[in-house]
Amino acid sequence: xxxETPYRKVVDGKITDEPGPYPIRLNLSSDVRPLSYPPVTGAxxxxxxxxxATELLxxxxxGVYQTAETGIRGTAGRSYQLRIRTPDGRQYASRPExxxxxSAIDSVYAEITSRQQIGYGYDLRGYQFYMxxxxxxQNENYYLMELTATYQYNADxxxxxxxxxxxxxxxxxxxxxxxxxxxxxxxxxxFNTGKLADPALNRFPLHFVDTERKMLSIRYSxxxxxxxxxxxxxxFWDSIRxxxxxxxxxxxxxxxxxxxxxVNENDDSEPVLGYFVVAGVSEKRVFVDRPADLVFNYxxxxxxxxxxxxxxxxxxxxxxxxxxTSTGQIGVGDxxxxxxxxxxxxxxxxxxxxx
Numbered sequence: 547x548x549x550e551t552p553y554r555k556v557v558d559g560k561i562t563d564e565p566g567p568y569p570i571r572l573n574l575s576s577d578v579r580p581l582s583y584p585p586v587t588g589a590x591x592x593x594x595x596x597x598x599a600t601e602l603l604x605x606x607x608x609g610v611y612q613t614a615e616t617g618i619r620g621t622a623g624r625s626y627q628l629r630i631r632t633p634d635g636r637q638y639a640s641r642p643e644x645x646x647x648x649s650a651i652d653s654v655y656a657e658i659t660s661r662q663q664i665g666y667g668y669d670l671r672g673y674q675f676y677m678x679x680x681x682x683x684q685n686e687n688y689y690l691m692e693l694t695a696t697y698q699y700n701a702d703x704x705x706x707x708x709x710x711x712x713x714x715x716x717x718x719x720x721x722x723x724x725x726x727x728x729x730x731x732x733x734x735x736x737f738n739t740g741k742l743a744d745p746a747l748n749r750f751p752l753h754f755v756d757t758e759r760k761m762l763s764i765r766y767s768x769x770x771x772x773x774x775x776x777x778x779x780x781x782f783w784d785s786i787r788x789x790x791x792x793x794x795x796x797x798x799x800x801x802x803x804x805x806x807x808x809v810n811e812n813d814d815s816e817p818v819l820g821y822f823v824v825a826g827v828s829e830k831r832v833f834v835d836r837p838a839d840l841v842f843n844y845x846x847x848x849x850x851x852x853x854x855x856x857x858x859x860x861x862x863x864x865x866x867x868x869x870x871t872s873t874g875q876i877g878v879g880d881x882x883x884x885x886x887x888x889x890x891x892x893x894x895x896x897x898x899x900x901x
Contacts, residue, residue, distance in 0.1 A: 555638065556583065557630070557808045557820040561593060561620045562773070562827040563645060568593070568620075569612040570603065572630065575819060585609020588633045593618055596625040596642065620824070622647045628808065628822040637811045640822040646774040648826030649687060650680035654752070654770050656834045661754055671840050672756035675768060677830075679747030687739045688780035690773040690823070693731035693753060696896055697767070699760040700724050701886040702846040703869035707876060709858045710865040722867070722884070725891030726899065734787040738780055757842045760889075767833045767899070773825035782806050782821050833900060849877025 559570025570591055573583040585608040593613065594600040601618040603611035620626065622645050630638040656673035663670050677691075704719040731753050739747070752770070755761050775783070785804045806821035849869050850857070857878060858866060867884040868876050882889035 553584075554816075555586065555630075555632075555808075555818045555820075557628070557638075557640075557806065557818065557822055559628070560773070560823040560825060561618070561626050561645070562823075562825050563620045563622055563648060564827055565615075566617055566619060567612040567615050568618075569606070569610055570628065570822070572609050572611065586632060590631040592629045594627050594629070595621075620645050620826075622826055626824045630808070638808050638818060639811055640806075640808045641778070643776045643779070643807065643822075643824040645824050646687075646776070646826050648774050648828040649689070649772065651770060651772055651828050651830040652678040652680045654678075654768060654830050654832045656768075656832075658837055658840065659754070661756070663756075670754075670756040670758065672754055673762060673766070673834060673837060674754050675752035677747060677750045677752060677770060677772075679750070679772070686777075688775050688777055689735075689737045689747075690775050690779065690783050690825070691735035691737070691752070692771045692773070693733075693735070694728060694769045694771075695731055695755075695761075695766065696726055696728040696769075696899070697761045698724065698726050698764040698899075699882075699886065699889070699891065700764065702883050703849060703879065705867040705884050706870050707868035708865045709868060713858075713868065716867065722886055722893060725882075725886035725889070725893055726896055727889065727891035728896070734783060734790060736780060736784040736787050738777075738784075757837070757840050759844055762834070762836055762840075763842060765833060765835055765901075767831060769829065769831045772828050772830075773823065774827070775823060775825045778807060779821060779823055779825070831898065847879045847881065847883035849875075849879050849883070851875045851877040854878065 553574035553576045556573045556575045559568060561568050572586040572589055574586060575583055587608045591603040591611045592600055599618055601613050603613055605611050625642040625644045627642040628640040654675065654677045656675045659674040660669040660671050701723050704723055705716045706719055707713050708716045733753055735752060737747060737750060782804060805817055806819060808818045808822060810816040810818060849871055851871060866878055868878055869884050870876055887893065
């Protein structure tokens with residue numbers, strides 16, 4: 547049963563030197579139900595610093611607690627601690643950590659390269675992203691990097707007609723043609739400069755994006771967030787990175803079996819997973835256009851032109867969008883064949899987007 551399953555608390559959140567609000571997630575995790583993360587609701591979470599400031603977080607959705615927009619703000623040189631009281635009366639606290647100065651990012655860039663991949667009879671081509679860091683103040687630095695990407699893409703065909711209990715012309719054929727989709731790059735990137743003679747990051751490899759899908763088909767934007775973290779936080783995230791790379795995927799098995807910096811104050815044998823990160827953060831966003839010299843290997847969808855009367859009548863899920871083949875036949879198609887939103891994108895151009 548649900549209650550007998552050995553669930554563990556998972557803490558996931560950060561305080562940085564950027565303005566809040568700072569969300570913190572509190573979930574349960576279990577080996578028995580590896581992809582089930584029920585939220586912990588009704589807990590009390592407090593963030594405090596070593597100068598006497600404290601803030602009680604508000605639960606904004608089940609298991610997600612956050613500071614107020616005008617609430618506590620991370621400041622370099624101060625130490626921060628998270629305290630949690632769960633509805634069953636257990637008390638947890640993170641070990642206090644000092645917020646380190648952010649290290650500047652010099653540049654983020656992409657180069658065309660090839661990569662071998664299991665399951666493909668040919669080398670994949672695409673962009674390998676890199677970053678160069680500015681030279682930090684101190685010699686021993688620990689970094690965690692998070693990447694969020696947004697790309698522009700098109701549906702395979704324009705919409706010329708729409709069927710809604712009758713076929714009629716579609717007034718704006720390009721309405722659902724171009725979309726933007728944002729995703730979090732699932733890899734974890736960690737780096738430490740402790741063993742380097744020169745503590746600057748140079749040509750640090752980030753992720754690789756191939757031409758097997760639409761990601762690079764028009765324009766691609768990458769946002770890098772570089773967190774300057776403690777040695778303890780680095781060891782935690784580097785262990786997770788190592789575990790994921792051995793398993794091949796973030797989702798094959800739970801990556802959170804490594805204990806973080808939060809402990810049960812009355813029972814330190816209770817494993818608490820996840821980490822409350824205290825970090826200075828710097829950001830950089832770059833744009834790259836479709837690589838001119840590369841062949842894209844995805845095939846545009848073929849419109850179905852046969853038995854349309856039957857398809858229209860049988861579907862019942864109207865409206866059905868209708869395109870045209872190069873020879874002028876009308877046809878229908880699934881997914882983002884005619885409507886780019888079907889590939890989980892949006893037709894709203896992001897505020898940050900630069901053409």
